Each structure stands twice: as structure tokens, then as C-alpha cells.
Amino acid sequence: MNEQLLQANSNAHEANTELVLDIRNLKSHFFTAKGVVPAVDGVSIQVPPGKIIGIVGESGCGKSMTAMSVMGLLRYPGKIVGGSIILSGKEITHIRPKELAKIRGNEISMIFQEPMTSLNPVYPIGHQVREAILLHQKISKEEAKNRVIDIFRAVGIPEPQKRYYSFPHQLSGGLRQRVMIGMAMVCRPKVMIADEPTTALDVTIEAQILRLMKKLCEEQGTSIILITHNMGVVAEICDYVYVMYAGKVMEQAETFTLFEKNSHPYTQGLLKSIPKLDEKTDRLYTIDGVVPNLLHLPEGCSFCTRCSQAQKRCFSEKPYLYETGQNHGVRCFQYESGVHLDGK
Amino acid sequence: MENNIQTAEKNSRKKILLEAKNLVKEFPAGRNKGKSLVVHAISHVDLTLYEGETLALVGESGCGKSTLGRVLIRLLEATSGQICFDGKNIVEMNESAFSPYRKQMQIIFQDPYASLNPRMSVKQIIEEPLVTYGMRDKKEREMRVKALMKEVGIAEEFYNRYPHQFSGGQRQRIGIARAIALNPKLIICDEPVSALDVSIQSQVLNLLKDLQERYRLTYLFISHDLSVVKFIANRVCVMFLGCICEIGPTESLYEHPLHPYTRFLLNAIPKADPKLRSQEKELLSGELPSPINPPPGCRFHTRCPYARDICSQQAPCRKEINGREVFCHFPLED
Ligand SMILES: Nc1ncnc2c1ncn2[C@@H]1O[C@H](COP(=O)(O)OP(=O)(O)O)[C@@H](O)[C@H]1O
Ligand SMILES: Nc1ncnc2c1ncn2[C@@H]1O[C@H](COP(=O)(O)OP(=O)(O)O)[C@@H](O)[C@H]1O
Ligand code: SF4
Ligand SMILES: [Mg+2]
Ligand SMILES: [Mg+2]
Numbered sequence: 001m002n003e004q005l006l007q008a009n010s011n012a013h014e015a016n017t018e019l020v021l022d023i024r025n026l027k028s029h030f031f032t033a034k035g036v037v038p039a040v041d042g043v044s045i046q047v048p049p050g051k052i053i054g055i056v057g058e059s060g061c062g063k064s065m066t067a068m069s070v071m072g073l074l075r076y077p078g079k080i081v082g083g084s085i086i087l088s089g090k091e092i093t094h095i096r097p098k099e100l101a102k103i104r105g106n107e108i109s110m111i112f113q114e115p116m117t118s119l120n121p122v123y124p125i126g127h128q129v130r131e132a133i134l135l136h137q138k139i140s141k142e143e144a145k146n147r148v149i150d151i152f153r154a155v156g157i158p159e160p161q162k163r164y165y166s167f168p169h170q171l172s173g174g175l176r177q178r179v180m181i182g183m184a185m186v187c188r189p190k191v192m193i194a195d196e197p198t199t200a201l202d203v204t205i206e207a208q209i210l211r212l213m214k215k216l217c218e219e220q221g222t223s224i225i226l227i228t229h230n231m232g233v234v235a236e237i238c239d240y241v242y243v244m245y246a247g248k249v250m251e252q253a254e255t256f257t258l259f260e261k262n263s264h265p266y267t268q269g270l271l272k273s274i275p276k277l278d279e280k281t282d283r284l285y286t287i288d289g290v291v292p293n294l295l296h297l298p299e300g301c302s303f304c305t306r307c308s309q310a311q312k313r314c315f316s317e318k319p320y321l322y323e324t325g326q327n328h329g330v331r332c333f334q335y336e337s338g339v340h341l342d343g344k
Numbered sequence: 345m346e347n348n349i350q351t352a353e354k355n356s357r358k359k360i361l362l363e364a365k366n367l368v369k370e371f372p373a374g375r376n377k378g379k380s381l382v383v384h385a386i387s388h389v390d391l392t393l394y395e396g397e398t399l400a401l402v403g404e405s406g407c408g409k410s411t412l413g414r415v416l417i418r419l420l421e422a423t424s425g426q427i428c429f430d431g432k433n434i435v436e437m438n439e440s441a442f443s444p445y446r447k448q449m450q451i452i453f454q455d456p457y458a459s460l461n462p463r464m465s466v467k468q469i470i471e472e473p474l475v476t477y478g479m480r481d482k483k484e485r486e487m488r489v490k491a492l493m494k495e496v497g498i499a500e501e502f503y504n505r506y507p508h509q510f511s512g513g514q515r516q517r518i519g520i521a522r523a524i525a526l527n528p529k530l531i532i533c534d535e536p537v538s539a540l541d542v543s544i545q546s547q548v549l550n551l552l553k554d555l556q557e558r559y560r561l562t563y564l565f566i567s568h569d570l571s572v573v574k575f576i577a578n579r580v581c582v583m584f585l586g587c588i589c590e591i592g593p594t595e596s597l598y599e600h601p602l603h604p605y606t607r608f609l610l611n612a613i614p615k616a617d618p619k620l621r622s623q624e625k626e627l628l629s630g631e632l633p634s635p636i637n638p639p640p641g642c643r644f645h646t647r648c649p650y651a652r653d654i655c656s657q658q659a660p661c662r663k664e665i666n667g668r669e670v671f672c673h674f675p676l677e678d
Contacts, residue, residue: 058541158630172631202404202568204628207612211627229541232571232614236621255618273546274616275575277598283553284546284575290511291541 020088020190020223021047021070021108025342027082028069037294039065039078041247044342047191050221052214054238054255056228058270060291062247063227067193071110072100088190106136109184113196115176119168126152126164129183136187151182155212174205178212185216192216193225198233210237231274235259240327243267246292246302249321249342253328263330265309301332309334358394360428361529361562362416365390367425369408369415373636383635385411387586389425390662393530398556398563400577400594402570402609404632408586409566413532416564417449418442429530447477450523454535456515460507466493466518467503473525492521496551513544517551524555534566549576570613574598582606585635585643587659592668602670605644642673650674 023045030037040062047053055063068074070085072092085093087107092100104110112118120128126148133144145164152160155178168176177197184192194213198206214237217224226238234241234255241258243251243266251264262268272285289306298304304314314333321329322338329341369386385408393399401409414420416427418434427435434445453459460469470489479485490500496517498510507515516536523531533552537545553576555561567573573580573594580597582589582605589603601607608628630647633639639646645655652674660671 058543174631203570203612203614204404204608206614207625207627208629210614230614231542231616235616235618236614259616259618270542271616273542275546275549275571277571277574277610277613277615280595281575283550286546286550287543290513290544 018048019046019086020049021045021225022086023047023066023070023083024086025083026066026069026080026085028065028074028078028080031077031079032295035295038247038297039294040069042083042342043242043244043247043249044083045225045242045249047223047225049190049223050217051239052217052224052226052237054226054228054234054241055244056231056234056241057244058229058291060294061244063229063244064195066244067110067195067225067227070193071104071108072097073110105132105184105189106187107189108191108193109187109189110193110195111177111180111184111197113199115173115180116168118180119176121168124165124167125171125179126166129179129186132183132186147186148182151186152179155179155182155185155216156208157182172205173201174209177201177205177209181209181212181216185220185222188220189222191223191225193227195227196229197226199228199230206233213237231271243270246294246297248302248331249329250303250331251329252321253325257325257328261325261328263324263328263335264303264332265307266303269306269308358397360392361395361430362393363391363428364416365426365428367391367412367415367427368423369411369420370423381636384586384638385635386415386422387638389586389588391416391581391588391591393562393564395529395562396556396560397578398565398576400565400567400573400580401583402567402573402580403583403589405568406585406632406635407583408635409583410534412583413451413534413564413566417451417530417532418446419451447473447526448529449532450526450528450530451532451534452516452519452523452536454538456512456519457507459519460515462507465504465506466498466510469507469518470521470525473522477526488525492525495524495555496521497547511544512540513548516540516548520548520551520555524559524561527559528561530562530564532564532566535568536565537572538567538569545572552576570598570610582609585633585638587643588669588671589644590668590670590672592670596666596668600676602665602668602675603644603672604648604650604676607676642671 023043026040026043028040030039043066057063069080074080080093084091092103129148129151130144133147149160149164152163157163157175157178198209201209213224216222228234238255240254242249245266251267262271269287273287275284287306292298292302292305298315300315300317301319304310319331319333321331321341322335323341324330324335324338367386367389370382371385373381373383375381389412401412403409411420415422422435426433429445434442467489470492471485474485474488493500498514498517537548540548556563565576577594579591580594581591582603584605589605598610601610611625612627628647633646641656641658642660645651654673660673663670663675665675
């Protein structure tokens with residue numbers, strides 16, 4: 001265990017002082033009656049300042065639980081059992097809830113797929129954002145209100161003065177998501193985690209929200225971790241991408257590399273399965289089978305049961321994440337000549 | 345150009361399966377200052393479905409896709425208008441006259457978990473329509489259910505399992521088996537793959553295509569995903585706030601949208617290719633107007649950058665351009 005950690009630290013994470021968020025070999029498991037579910041199983045993610053980092057993968061692969069672990073929002077029976085989370089050089093993996101609450105919203109914030117669940121239905125949205133400001137900053141109510149209106153304007157809410165008094169249910173899904181983004185940006189956090197922020201929205205609204213996030217990232221230098229299952233969203237605004245499968249990162253690369261030189265059979269399969277706008281086919285490529293139950297993962301590579309390129313050893317040994325090029329890692333034996341980037 | 349004429353000819357030679365004329369569906373929406381309000385879910389829609397084709401209905405949520413699909417097969421009663429199926433007006437038929445038609449029109453839903461009874465086994469779920477339509481012989485039914493399961497790729501040994509024991513993709517397959525059990529002619533597919541992961545989505549889309557070929561099924565395929573629609577549909581109907589914007593063959597509609605709204609929709613799709621990233625792409629601004637109080641004239645005019653005076657005064661009539669239909673005063677040039 002210690003050896004693994006050491007290795008992880010010395011290989012992939014040497015000159016890391018530049019990172020705003022550094023997730024190292026994170027393991028978050030769920031202790032259920034049926035057994036231990038390794039929802040997040042050795043995930044390392046590096047977030048440099050002012051970048052948009054994508055986490056992509058099918059449902060159940062551990063995207064949200066990675067985010068919840070970072071936010072300290074993991075609930076029983078889930079528990080961080082290994083690794084570390086370093087925010088601006090400070091270890092926050094096991095800090096006390098009170099301290100964590102201070103960091104949350106201030107230095108790191110999160111938005112969710114369904115903003116309705118994070119807004120209080122009985123208060124006007126303006127008041128809710130104002131309270132968020134007053135929680136972290138010592139300014140008068142009047143000043144705070146003016147800031148809210150500025151924020152509403154910045155995130156593209158029309159008639160911000162009037163909207164200040166609207167209740168959540170009076171807004172469309174797109175506007176509610178803008179409010180959430182505004183709330184998340186109140187204290188200009190260094191990192192914002194957005195968990196499927198556009199999944200419930202129509203494409204025309206999705207495009208607006210993605211553009212807004214890109215703008216905030218560029219203008220305020222906020223880094224964004226964008227969690228999505230949509231490769232189109234990744235291609236549209238992410239700088240760097242992590243592809244997850246069954247609790248592990250299978251491939252990581254700069255966005256252009258990922259789309260042009262994707263190497264992991266899972267990434268390749270995913271990209272091939274999406275119907276393309278610019279080509280006419282009669283049949284779509286499919287990845288056989290389904291995502292394995294995390295309680296009964298195959299002994300070897302977690303993708304072996306569905307992989308079209310699997311060899312004998314894939315069923316018995318676990319591949320490392322191997323470095324195949326600059327900033328490009330692949331968890332597949334076909335690339336094992338590369339340096340190991342993590343523990344098993 | 346030549347191509348379009350050919351498709352138009354092909355369409356006219358094709359047999360019409362269903363034809364809706366001047367369909368209206370309104371829902372009551374309470375009262376305001378003594379006046380009763382209605383949601384204008386579908387407003388004066390004409391739609392034709394040809395035998396064996398897939399017509400996609402696309403548009404933002406709330407534009408009336410599901411309502412239209414349900415009204416066409418009388419899961420919802422139309423407020424007014426006509427629906428002809430196989431040449432017969434089915435709107436006014438009483439239940440017993442309609443019964444043989446109901447059998448020929450089925451529907452598949454987005455969330456198979458919500459649409460399958462959790463207390464029924466796979467066998468009971470698929471068998472139910474067979475029982476309703478009088479297949480008495482138990483042995484015969486069992487054979488039919490097993491054949492259907494095989495058809496949609498569910499192993500026979502799962503015969504007695506319950507919906508919660510299956511994955512989302514498998515549940516959708518069960519829903520499909522049930523829908524094809526009575527050899528229908530038309531299936532309304534209401535966002536059938538929207539809740540599925542891409543690797544499962546492609547399996548289900550291939551299955552739907554295979555079944556269509558084998559049984560010459562006609563699909564009305566409701567989706568908000570224009571990439572999926574590009575793959576599965578022969579023709580596409582774009583809707584906005586209860587009205588049709590344009591209808592046309594998939595290829596040419598994607599290549600040269602005639603209605604401004606279609607172009608915005610196509611532009612907005614995040615493309616799975618970072619080379620196509622562009623900061624400058626033109627986005628639709630503003631929000632969807634209310635269907636209780638839709639804008640007069642063209643319903644899109646409040647968001648349309650090409651709108652002129654007439655657009656807010658007169659609803660655009662149907663125009664035919666190169667064998668395609670569009671409802672716009674100023675259709676886009678090729
Ligand atoms: N409360 C829980 N109890 C047991 N397992 C859980 C619980 N919550 C999540 N999990 C497990 O964690 C895995 C990852 O979940 P999640 O991170 O939400 O996936 P994603 O966001 O990628 O769809 C799931 O496959 C599930 O098995
Ligand atoms: N049972 C109902 N009662 C009242 N309004 C309804 C009902 N069903 C749908 N609507 C309204 O009709 C409009 C069209 O809805 P729907 O057909 O579900 O749209 P779509 O499927 O395109 O998302 C929406 O404004 C919706 O709120
Ligand atoms: S009719 Fe006018 S408002 Fe409507 S889409 Fe056409 S140009 Fe725009
Ligand atoms: Mg999730
Ligand atoms: Mg619908």
C-alpha cells in the first residue's frame with residue numbers, strides 16, 4: 001500500500017505545486033450488506049489553473065462519487081479509504097467538517113444536474129444567492145444585493161433586478177442552472193465542479209451554458225471539472241479529459257489527442273458507438289455486453305469482458321495506467337512499454 | 345435538386361399509413377381573471393406517415409412531441425382534427441370499432457422502468473397484449489413470448505424474472521418485445537434511447553432498425569438528439585411550440601435547413617470532434633415562450649433574427665421548396 005502510494009507520488013506527481021487541485025490515487029468505497037463496492041478505485045486527476053478538465057464515462061463508472069469525495073459530501077456507507085486530495089497545496093482529504101465548510105463555496109464549489117434540488121423552493125432566488133455571499137463575505141445586505149444583481153447579469157439572466165425576486169419554480173431549467181453557476185461563482189472559487197450541468201437541458205440552452213462556463217473560466221481563471229457522459233460536450237469545451245470505467249481512469253489525454261489518437265479499446269468503442277452527424281451508416285458500432293457489477297468485477301482488466309482486443313492475460317492480470325505519449329495515459333496491456341502512472 | 349424531385353416522387357408512390365389533418369390538442373390550464381386558460385400543445389398540425397418509413401419528430405422539450413405521438417394513436421383524444429389510419433378516420437370511432445386499429449399502433453417509452461409493471465414477470469409483461477387480443481392457448485402464448493424474447497435479444501431463461509433484475513437496455517428490449525407482440529404496423533418511439541448510455545443506445549438503435557426491416561414497421565421516432573435522428577430517420581419533422589417548422593428528407597434537411605429554427609438546432613449540437621469547435625457559432629438567445637400564451641403570427645418570431653413585421657402578424661402558410669415543406673415567411677436560401 002505504502003509502496004504504491006510512494007510510486008504514485010514519485011511518478012506522476014512531481015512538479016505539482018502549480019496545480020489548483022491534485023487528486024492522488026483516490027479510493028472511495030461503499031460498504032454494503034452485499035460487499036465492498038469500489039466506486040472510485042485509484043483515481044488520480046490533476047487540475048491546473050484556468051483549465052476545463054473533463055471526466056467522461058457511462059453511468060455508474062464513478063464520476064459523481066469522485067466529485068462527492070473531493071467535496072467531502074460522500075455519505076454512509078461510502079468512505080474515502082485511500083489516496084489524497086490536495087487543494088492549492090493543502091491536504092483536505094480528512095479535514096474536519098467545520099473547516100471543510102469554509103473551503104466549500106470559497107475555494108471550491110459544485111453544481112449539479114438538477115438545480116431545483118439545490119435551491120430552496122420557498123425563497124426568492126436573489127435572497128438565496130445573497131445569503132451565500134453573506135456567508136463568506138463581511139459586507140452589508142445592500143452591497144450583497146448589488147453583487148447578486150451583478151452576478152445575475154454576468155451569467156446572462158435577463159432583467160436581473162426583477163429576477164432577484166423570482167422563486168425557483170418560476171424559472172426555466174436553463175435559468176435555474178445559470179443561478180446555480182452564479183451562486184457557485186460568488187466567491188470566485190479556484191475550482192468549480194459541474195456534475196452533468198447540461199444533461200437535463202435542451203441543446204440550444206446547453207450550448208448557452210457551455211459558452212457561459214467557458215467564459216467564466218477564461219475571464220476569472222476558475223478551473224472547471226466538467227463531468228459528463230456526452231463526448232460532444234467534451235469535444236466542445238474541455239482542455240483535458242479523463243475517461244472512466246468501473247471506478248478507474250482508463251485513458252487520459254488532451255482533448256485533441258483523445259479524439260485523434262485514442263488508444264484504449266473502451267474509448268475507441270465509445271467514440272465509434274456515437275451516431276455521427278456527418279456520416280451515413282446502416283448500423284452503429286456496438287460494445288457488447290453491459291458495464292460489470294462493481295461487486296463482481298472481473299479478476300483482470302475491468303473491461304476484459306467487453307473488449308474486442310482482449311488477450312489471455314487481460315482476464316487474470318490488472319493493467320496499470322501506462323504513459324504512451326506526452327500527457328497521455330492508457331490503462332491497457334497493449335501500451336505496457338510506457339512508464340506506469342499509478343498504482344494498480 | 346434532381347434528388348429532391350426523386351424523393352418527392354418516391355414519396356408520392358409510397359403508401360400512406362396515417363394522415364393527420366388540422367390536429368389540435370389543448371390542455372386546460374386553470375383560470376385567470378375569470379378567463380379559462382389552455383395550453384396550446386398542438387396547433388393545427390398536418391402530418392403524413394408513409395408505410396415502412398421512420399419519421400422523426402424533433403424539437404425542444406415542451407414543444408408537443410409526446411402529445412402529438414399520443415394523440416395520433418388515440419392515447420390522448422384530439423381537441424379537434426382528423427386522423428386517418430389505413431384510410432379510415434379513427435378519431436370518431438367508438439372503442440369497439442377502434443379496437444382492431446389500436447392493436448396496430450403501439451408505443452415505446454423513454455423510461456422502460458416506469459412503463460413496465462414492476463410486479464409482473466417478463467413473461468406476463470410480454471404476454472399481456474396477447475391475452476387481451478384473445479390468444480387463449482397457453483402453450484401457443486408461451487411459444488410466442490419466447491420467440492419475441494429471442495427476437496429482441498433477451499435470453500429465454502430470464503422468462504420468469506422481474507423488471508428490476510434487468511439493466512436499462514434490457515428493460516427497453518422487453519418494452520420493444522411487448523410493442524411488437526401483436527404485429528403492429530405503427531410504433532411511436534418516444535425518446536426510446538434517451539435514458540441509455542451510448543454503448544447500450546447503439547445496440548437498441550440497431551435492434552429497432554432490424555425489426556423495422558423484418559416487419560416493415562413504420563416508426564414515429566421522437567427524440568431531442570439530432571445525431572440519433574440522423575442515423576435512424578428517413579424524414580424529419582421539426583417542431584416549435586406546438587407547430588411544425590419544416591418537414592423533409594433527413595439528408596437534405598441537415599444539409600440545407602430551410603427554417604431558421606432548424607439551423608439553430610443543428611448549430612447548437614455539441615459535435616464529437618474538437619476540430620469543429622468554434623467560438624463564433626451562432627446561438628439562439630432567449631427562452632421558450634409560454635404555450636399558454638403563444639406569440640401571435642409565427643410562434644418563433646420572438647427569437648428569430650430574420651423576423652420582420654409580417655412574422656408577428658400572420659402565421660406562415662405551408663410552402664413547398666424542392667419537394668420539402670416549410671412554414672416560414674422567409675425561408676433560408678440553400
Ligand atoms: N449509496 C450507495 N451504495 C452502494 N453503492 C453506491 C452508492 N452510491 C453509489 N454507489 C456505487 O458507486 C458507483 C459509482 O456511482 P457514481 O459515481 O454515481 O456514477 P456516475 O456518476 O459515473 O454515474 C455506482 O456504480 C454504484 O455502484
Ligand atoms: N396532461 C397535461 N396537462 C397539461 N399540460 C400538458 C399535459 N401534457 C403535456 N402538457 C403540456 O403540453 C406541452 C407539450 O408537452 P409534451 O408533448 O410533453 O412536449 P415534448 O414531448 O415535446 O417535450 C407542454 O407545454 C406541456 O407542459
Ligand atoms: S416566419 Fe419569420 S419569424 Fe418565423 S422563422 Fe420565419 S423568418 Fe423567422
Ligand atoms: Mg453521476
Ligand atoms: Mg416528450
